[in-house]
Amino acid sequence: MKILVIRRDNIGDLVCTTPMLTALRQHFPEAWIGILANAYNAEVLYDNPEVDEVFVYRKAKHRAAGEGKLGIWLETALLMLRLRLRGIDLAIVASPGGERYARMVGARRIIGDKPSQPPHEAERCCALLTPLLGLQAPAGPLTVRPRPPVAQRIQQELGIEPQNPGPLLGVHISSRKATQRWSAAQFADLIQRLLQSGQIGQVLLFWSPGTEHDPQHPGDDEKAAAILAACADLPVTPVTTVALSELVAGLSLADMLFCSDGGAMHIAAGLGKPIVCMFGDSPPAQWHPWGVPHVVLQAPSQVVSAISVPEALQAITSLLPQIGMEGPP
Structure with missing residues (x-):
């Protein structure tokens, strides 16, 4: 199975998603697990043992001085095409606005209704797996590794x-x-x-x-x-x-x-x-x-x-x- 997790917001939000990645790997040890992140937050996934591949796109507001929005949008479109060719079985959307990216990559199934309970963001991300696993995965520790x-x-x-x-x-x-x-x-x-x-x-x-x-x-x-x-x-x-x-x-x-x-x-x-x-x-x-x-x-x-x-x-x-x-x- 090919699983793509989409987390396109801030640094701390992506860090709080790492317990869910651990739970995914524990339940699907043979799956390919990819992450769609942005150039602002992707570094926190360095050497994450649960992730097979990190796909990074740039937001227009993070473009370099003198760089046009059109080039950024074209770059993102080509990345979406690459992911679409991967044949994504499941997209798990952990951040607002990520559903459109899940549709763009042609995911066969999309899970994106993050609950408001339990209270902590790490637990909420793990609760996204409930429709997939039939149970709520406990949220383990966060994972960040320095270079x-x-x-x-x-x-x-x-x-x-x-x-x-x-x-x-x-x-x-x-x-x-x-x-x-x-x-x-x-x-x-x-x-x-x-x-x-x-x-x-x-x-x-x-x-x-x-x-x-x-x-x-x-x-x-x-x-x-x-x-x-x-x-x-x-x-x-x-x-x-x-x-x-x-x-x-x-x-x-x-x-x-x-x-x-x-x-x-x-x-x-x-x-x-x-x-x-x-x-x-x-x-x-x-x-x-x-x-x-x-x-x-x-x-x-x-x-x-x-x-x-x-x-x-x-x-x-x-x-x-x-x-x-x-x-x-």
């Missing part, structure tokens, strides 16, 4: 030594949604308190690269620079991640992550890291870190900036004993 050469390069270039002289805390400061952003001053205050207390040996600072004024991909270069300036005399290492492979590899070097809800949070969960995460108006029941020890912080106002530095400090301290240990989802 070893990239991780080794980052570790060597930055002189990162895990657990020496103490735990490495990853801090990711970016979020697409304004309601999920902490200020540079709040991040700097937290980092200073943690490092001066001796609970953390080193901080790895992550952010979305680029200037905040970039219309297509606004970044946090200015915010990161302000945090680094405020922590100039402390062991804070900036980890520049231009490519998604660099973000995955960099996060794999940390012992634990502090961040807002988003793609980096789910990647870290897929890497098995304990996580303290700040939520704005997204529902934690659906999007909390799956399968790893974690603490969710959410203010009554559902605005991340309302979460205090002492609250974050307490949450991180509470998870420190969990470093290197597995926890329930």
